[in-house]
Amino acid sequence: MRAAVLFVAFLVLTGxxxxxxxxxxxxxxxxxxLAAGPAEDFLIWGLRLPRVICALTVGAGLGLSGAVFQSxxxxxxxxxxxxxxxxxxxxxxVASLLAGGAAMAGAWGGGLLAMCMIFxxxxxxxxxxxxxxxxxxxxATGITASAGxxxxxxxxxxxxxxxxxxxxxGSLNGRGWPDAAIAFALFLPIGVGLTAASRVLDRIELGDDxxxxxxxxxxxWRPLLILAAAFLAxxxxxxxxxxxxxxxxxxxxxxxxxxxxxxxxxxAFAGAxxxxxxxxxxxxxxxxxxLPAGLYTAVLGAPWLIWVVTRRISxxxx
Amino acid sequence: xxxxxxxxxxxxxxxxxxKGLSLDLPGGEVSGLIGPNGCxxxxxLRSIAGLLPLQGGSISWRxxxxxxxKAGERARQIAILPQSAQAPEGMKVADLVARGRSxxxxxxxxxxxxxxxAVQRALADVGLEHLGDRPVAALSGGQRQRAWIAMxxxxxxxxxxxxxxxxxxxxxxxxxILRLARRLSTEHGKTVVMVLHDLNFAARFCDRIAALKxxxxxxxxxxxxxxxxxxIGQMFGMTCRILSDPRxxxxxxxxx
Ligand SMILES: Nc1ncnc2c1ncn2[C@@H]1O[C@H](COP(=O)(O)OP(=O)(O)OP(=O)(O)O)[C@@H](O)[C@H]1O
Ligand SMILES: [Mg+2]
Numbered sequence: 001m002r003a004a005v006l007f008v009a010f011l012v013l014t015g016x017x018x019x020x021x022x023x024x025x026x027x028x029x030x031x032x033x034l035a036a037g038p039a040e041d042f043l044i045w046g047l048r049l050p051r052v053i054c055a056l057t058v059g060a061g062l063g064l065s066g067a068v069f070q071s072x073x074x075x076x077x078x079x080x081x082x083x084x085x086x087x088x089x090x091x092x093x094v095a096s097l098l099a100g101g102a103a104m105a106g107a108w109g110g111g112l113l114a115m116c117m118i119f120x121x122x123x124x125x126x127x128x129x130x131x132x133x134x135x136x137x138x139x140a141t142g143i144t145a146s147a148g149x150x151x152x153x154x155x156x157x158x159x160x161x162x163x164x165x166x167x168x169x170g171s172l173n174g175r176g177w178p179d180a181a182i183a184f185a186l187f188l189p190i191g192v193g194l195t196a197a198s199r200v201l202d203r204i205e206l207g208d209d210x211x212x213x214x215x216x217x218x219x220x221w222r223p224l225l226i227l228a229a230a231f232l233a234x235x236x237x238x239x240x241x242x243x244x245x246x247x248x249x250x251x252x253x254x255x256x257x258x259x260x261x262x263x264x265x266x267x268a269f270a271g272a273x274x275x276x277x278x279x280x281x282x283x284x285x286x287x288x289x290x291l292p293a294g295l296y297t298a299v300l301g302a303p304w305l306i307w308v309v310t311r312r313i314s315x316x317x318x
Numbered sequence: 319x320x321x322x323x324x325x326x327x328x329x330x331x332x333x334x335x336x337k338g339l340s341l342d343l344p345g346g347e348v349s350g351l352i353g354p355n356g357c358x359x360x361x362x363l364r365s366i367a368g369l370l371p372l373q374g375g376s377i378s379w380r381x382x383x384x385x386x387x388k389a390g391e392r393a394r395q396i397a398i399l400p401q402s403a404q405a406p407e408g409m410k411v412a413d414l415v416a417r418g419r420s421x422x423x424x425x426x427x428x429x430x431x432x433x434x435x436a437v438q439r440a441l442a443d444v445g446l447e448h449l450g451d452r453p454v455a456a457l458s459g460g461q462r463q464r465a466w467i468a469m470x471x472x473x474x475x476x477x478x479x480x481x482x483x484x485x486x487x488x489x490x491x492x493x494x495i496l497r498l499a500r501r502l503s504t505e506h507g508k509t510v511v512m513v514l515h516d517l518n519f520a521a522r523f524c525d526r527i528a529a530l531k532x533x534x535x536x537x538x539x540x541x542x543x544x545x546x547x548x549x550i551g552q553m554f555g556m557t558c559r560i561l562s563d564p565r566x567x568x569x570x571x572x573x574x
Contacts, residue, residue: 076407196426203420205406209369213400214473215393215421255408 006269013273017052017280018044046176054175054239055279055293056272057183061191061236062243063250063271067264068194068229070251071201072222073131079248080111080233083138086247087145088114089237094149094164098156103167104182104238111234114141119226128219129226170241170294172279179239186235190228195264197225243278243294245301246271253308274301320345320380320509321366321477327374328358328365335361337533338375343526345380348503348510350520353530354554359513360401362530363479366511367398379477393421397473401481401513403466405454411465412450415440418472440471443498445491459486467495471502478502480512484519492516496523521545521568529553545569 018034019025023043025033030044038045066079073083080086092110093103118141122134149168153161200221203211212218233247254266278296285291321343328336335358343349351359364370366377368384377384379395387395397418405414418440419433429437441447444464449457454465463486470478480499484492500523502508514520520527521541529536529544530553537549550558550571561570 215390
């Protein structure tokens with residue numbers, strides 16, 4: 001029943017996203033356009049469809065990555081945008097933009113570099129990766145990257161700084177098939193791999209001792225899962241910029257929908273819906289201003305999270 | 319001897335905690351670990367579970383080195399109830415207990431009928447069958463402790479290690495859990511090793527007792543041989559009188 005409701009919500013939102021824009025399409029026109037194929041209908045097949053796929057994939061990737069971090073580090077605050085990976089990616093992207101390169105490569109590189117730094121700092125010989133150290137070093141790394149980013153932007157010329165700021169808000173404006181393809185090619189294998197490892201996450205959430213007593217090879221799994229989630233987050237940020245709050249909010253929302261414990265498919269779904277909705281809002285609410293979707297993810301995600309948390313407190317689950 | 323510990327040395331944070339401890343615990347019996355706070359009981363239990371790197375010496379279970387057992391195999395042999403476990407937020411009691419089945423699950427397969435039965439049995443054993451749908455966070459301290467014990471029971475291993483299983487429990491539930499520990503040994507042939515602070519309960523419910531102080535063994539053997547004025551003085555620096563429980567013929571420690 002719940003799955004059916006969510007599926008209908010998905011269909012409606014996707015349909016609405018395809019229909020919305022400067023030219024609103026009627027359901028019939030939308031259907032005809034989809035049926036006509038890429039050669040006939042450029043608006044749907046060349047512009048809106050890749051953008052929607054991009055939004056869904058990036059959202060799902062961010063949501064999944066956030067949920068994995070939250071359960072790996074046993075901390076509802078630990079998402080890539082809190083522990084410094086997103087900031088690293090932002091720094092890399094802007095550095096690359098200002099140097100005349102591509103934001104995408106810079107973002108990915110920056111995100112992974114931040115990850116390596118956090119990883120190296122929080123690795124201890126006795127215990128391997130220690131979650132609390134990782135959160136603290138991650139926050140410090142994020143602050144450092146943000147400071148570097150501010151230095152870059154203040155020192156850049158007005159035009160370049162404007163371009164950087166636009167990227168930094170996170171947006172799906174102008175994303176086409178190549179972007180969608182990159183996002184999807186990254187999301188599919190990592191997403192499937194992470195979801196397959198749900199049971200390992202289940203046990204890790206019980207604490208190191210119990211996870212190992214239940215047969216988890218923690219020294220192998222934790223670094224592997226952290227790296228995969230960071231790789232995914234950096235990749236998604238590279239495609240659409242740092243869409244605020246998606247990775248952070250998707251996990252708790254999914255837990256609210258599920259039975260408690262990591263709900264990875266749920267987190268991916270929540271992330272995808274958040275980004276799709278935000279992009280829809282960006283195009284519908286103020287089409288001429290072209291406000292970035294990243295603005296709306298924060299505006300939408302925060303109240304949603306508050307609602308989920310409030311509901312769970314009133315049910316005695318928090 | 320089922321659990322065999324030889325010259326065990328363990329350090330934590332650069333400090334030597336267990337300093338060459340040797341101890342044999344017979345299979346199928348209930349053994350109690352006693353000793354003052356910080357003497358290394360938890361460290362010993364975690365070492366037996368294979369959770370700590372050994373600085374020296376060896377630990378074997380049924381003639382196999384615990385350190386050399388594969389993670390999955392070890393999880394089907396040895397279960398441990400940690401001293402302070404925290405349930406993930408929002409998790410339901412039945413789901414927590416079901417985690418205990420994970421070493422028995424086949425990859426990518428859901429829980430089988432037998433797994434679900436084991437979870438139900440474990441819940442019933444600790445008297446929580448009617449609370450399976452409650453979030454763990456919405457239980458009292460004692461109920462929560464019993465939920466964790468149920469998880470360990472669901473793991474269904476021949477060696478069960480319990481670190482202070484009776485903390486937070488009211489008197490009847492303490493007795494229930496200790497009886498359950500006895501049943502694990504007498505009815506299911508399991509080997510149980512538990513840390514207890516109540517010496518009189520240790521005397522009554524354990525087949526043998528190992529007394530620790532500062533990472534070393536002070537005494538070991540049947541309750542009446544371990545619980546003497548001399549050992550208790552040595553362990554706790556406390557004087558006491560030892561009576562005999564008239565119904566169970568076990569020693570009864572009465573502090574002065
Ligand atoms: N992670 C750690 N790093 C450094 N020292 C530790 C660590 N864990 C425990 N210790 C120290 O090791 C000693 C033994 O600790 P352990 O937890 O085994 O004691 P215990 O006998 O279980 O005590 P209690 O009755 O209080 O539970 C203590 O002095 C403690 O301070
Ligand atoms: Mg202890």
